[in-house]
Amino acid sequence: MSAAGRPGVGWWLLILPAFLLLVAFYIAPIVQVLAISVTEPEPGFGNYERILTSSAVQRVIFTTLRICIITTALALLLGYAIAYAITLARPVARGWWILAVLVPLWISVLVRAFAWVTLLRRQGLVNNALIGAGLIEEPLPLVWNEFGIVVGMVHYMVPFAVLPMLASMREIDPRLLAAARGLGASRGEVFRRVFLPLSMPGVIASGVLVFIFSLGFYITPAILGGGKTLMVAEWISLQILDLIRWGLGTMMATMLVVAILVTLAIFSRVVDLRRIFGAGA
Amino acid sequence: MDGAYRTGPFGRSLAWVTALYLVLPILIVVPVALTDQRFLSLPQEGISFRHFGTVLGSAEWLGSIWQSFTIAVAATVLSVTAGTLCAIGCWRISRRATELVRVLMLLPLIIPSIVYAIGLYRYFGPLGLLDRFLGVAIAHGVTGIPYVVITVSTALAAFDPRLEQAARGMGASLSQTLRWVILPRIAPGIFSGAIFAFIHSWDELVMVLFIASRQVFTLPRRIWDGINENLDPAMAAVAVLLILFTLLLLMADRALRRRSEGG
Numbered sequence: 001m002s003a004a005g006r007p008g009v010g011w012w013l014l015i016l017p018a019f020l021l022l023v024a025f026y027i028a029p030i031v032q033v034l035a036i037s038v039t040e041p042e043p044g045f046g047n048y049e050r051i052l053t054s055s056a057v058q059r060v061i062f063t064t065l066r067i068c069i070i071t072t073a074l075a076l077l078l079g080y081a082i083a084y085a086i087t088l089a090r091p092v093a094r095g096w097w098i099l100a101v102l103v104p105l106w107i108s109v110l111v112r113a114f115a116w117v118t119l120l121r122r123q124g125l126v127n128n129a130l131i132g133a134g135l136i137e138e139p140l141p142l143v144w145n146e147f148g149i150v151v152g153m154v155h156y157m158v159p160f161a162v163l164p165m166l167a168s169m170r171e172i173d174p175r176l177l178a179a180a181r182g183l184g185a186s187r188g189e190v191f192r193r194v195f196l197p198l199s200m201p202g203v204i205a206s207g208v209l210v211f212i213f214s215l216g217f218y219i220t221p222a223i224l225g226g227g228k229t230l231m232v233a234e235w236i237s238l239q240i241l242d243l244i245r246w247g248l249g250t251m252m253a254t255m256l257v258v259a260i261l262v263t264l265a266i267f268s269r270v271v272d273l274r275r276i277f278g279a280g281a
Numbered sequence: 282m283d284g285a286y287r288t289g290p291f292g293r294s295l296a297w298v299t300a301l302y303l304v305l306p307i308l309i310v311v312p313v314a315l316t317d318q319r320f321l322s323l324p325q326e327g328i329s330f331r332h333f334g335t336v337l338g339s340a341e342w343l344g345s346i347w348q349s350f351t352i353a354v355a356a357t358v359l360s361v362t363a364g365t366l367c368a369i370g371c372w373r374i375s376r377r378a379t380e381l382v383r384v385l386m387l388l389p390l391i392i393p394s395i396v397y398a399i400g401l402y403r404y405f406g407p408l409g410l411l412d413r414f415l416g417v418a419i420a421h422g423v424t425g426i427p428y429v430v431i432t433v434s435t436a437l438a439a440f441d442p443r444l445e446q447a448a449r450g451m452g453a454s455l456s457q458t459l460r461w462v463i464l465p466r467i468a469p470g471i472f473s474g475a476i477f478a479f480i481h482s483w484d485e486l487v488m489v490l491f492i493a494s495r496q497v498f499t500l501p502r503r504i505w506d507g508i509n510e511n512l513d514p515a516m517a518a519v520a521v522l523l524i525l526f527t528l529l530l531l532m533a534d535r536a537l538r539r540r541s542e543g544g
Binding site for chain 2: 007008010011012013014015017018019021022025026027028029030032033036077078079081082084085088089097100101102103104106107108109110111112113114115116117118119121123124125128155158159174177178181187188190191212215216217218219223233236237240241246249250253256257260264
């Protein structure tokens with residue numbers, strides 16, 4: 001009997017607990033959300049018609065898309081700079097750069113939003129410092145608007161942007177860059193014609209990741225938006241908790257999931273999902 | 282110089298600015314927590330630890346910290362048990378079906394927690410799990426599984442499958458193989474997964490906002506209320522304590538990894 005034979009039933013049993021937990025306590029509640037969106041207040045697609053008829057619904061969708069696109073673009077730019085620095089740094093410096101990315105990643109999102117409020121509000125440290133230095137007379141509106149949301153969201157997303165880009169930059173053979181330099185290319189040319197094209201798969205993966213995370217982001221936009229600028233997640237929570245409009249809330253939640261899955265499906269040819277999330281080999 | 286290609290001045294300065302943007306705003310809570318004033322500000326005349334005293338002397342804050350901690354421990358046990366077994370099963374069977382299972386296990390990372398939270402709010406009602414320790418622990422435990430599956434799968438990728446076959450060939454039962462051959466080898470991956478699952482539950486707010494109200498009032502929930510209702514330096518003190526705690530966990534993770542890599 002070959003030792004590498006077919007795995008027995010026992011191995012399948014190992015998968016069972018996680019599978020059952022996920023189906024009973026994850027998939028089922030989410031399927032229920034999808035179901036409510038076409039059954040309440042009455043069966044049919046009435047809730048979905050609101051996308052076409054309600055300007056409030058359209059406004060939330062456009063605000064969310066606008067903020068997500070701006071956030072993704074900025075997070076990619078800043079993340080690229082860090083990933084580039086890490087890739088080309090000497091080993092000791094590399095450790096410090098990575099620390100600067102990983103530590104913020106694991107610090108509570110609430111702590112970070114709180115820190116931004118402390119800095120950016122009317123009597124916050126930034127406004128006080130600027131007034132103290134005589135640069136401005138009136139406090140600048142830095143938070144409880146779209147600006148504040150973008151500052152906080154980009155801060156949250158940069159580490160997520162760095163990781164996939166870093167993975168793809170590490171696969172670039174450094175000898176290619178040295179060779180291009182040796183053949184007389186300027187530093188700018190080496191970057192533009194060799195490094196940048198080779199790192200594009202990572203940029204796309206990061207962009208997809210940051211964009212889908214931004215779409216459904218709740219805590220930071222809710223705190224830094226101050227209830228005035230509503231993104232989709234906060235709008236859903238408002239429908240469910242305050243207005244008890246389950247149909248509308250679940251419709252938007254369904255649209256959110258669909259938007260994310262469609263984004264992933266479009267890019268699945270270019271982006272290996274499991275590699276982004278690091279599962280498996 | 283070793284003649285290698287290095288960053289130019291523009292790339293270098295942008296990277297520096299970004300690193301400062303990532304780190305400095307988080308550090309700002311430290312001086313704010315040490316302020317001698319009664320409102321959110323930098324220390325004026327000297328530093329004071331009284332805001333830490335306020336937090337550590339408050340039954341409400343301590344109660345929430347304890348609740349968050351016990352929920353996170355329970356959720357971590359659930360995530361680690363289910364996630365580790367699942368990752369091992371998928372790794373050994375390794376077929377199309379198990380690839381599907383692995384992608385399924387990533388769903389909680391992809392689907393926004395707001396969608397799951399409103400679903401749970403309705404789903405837990407009839408089950409009597411709303412505002413219960415068990416309900417929150419299950420929700421956090423299930424959504425923590427992906428972290429464990431990822432870290433354990435990564436550890437398994439470096440594991441020689443012939444060791445498992447050899448053990449089985451010499452007559453070890455499945456549970457013996459697991460216990461004596463596979464688990465010791467992937468222990469660092471399991472610990473990493475446990476730390477991430479723990480942090481996931483410890484920090485989780487969105488689900489708690491929906492499925493808990495009075496009986497269960499976790500630390501993130503109390504911070505959330507604090508940010509929305511009264512911004513005072515005690516909040517900054519809590520933030521500092523949380524940062525220290527996270528750093529401690531991350532250092533434990535790094536130390537464990539270094540030990541396992543260094544052999």
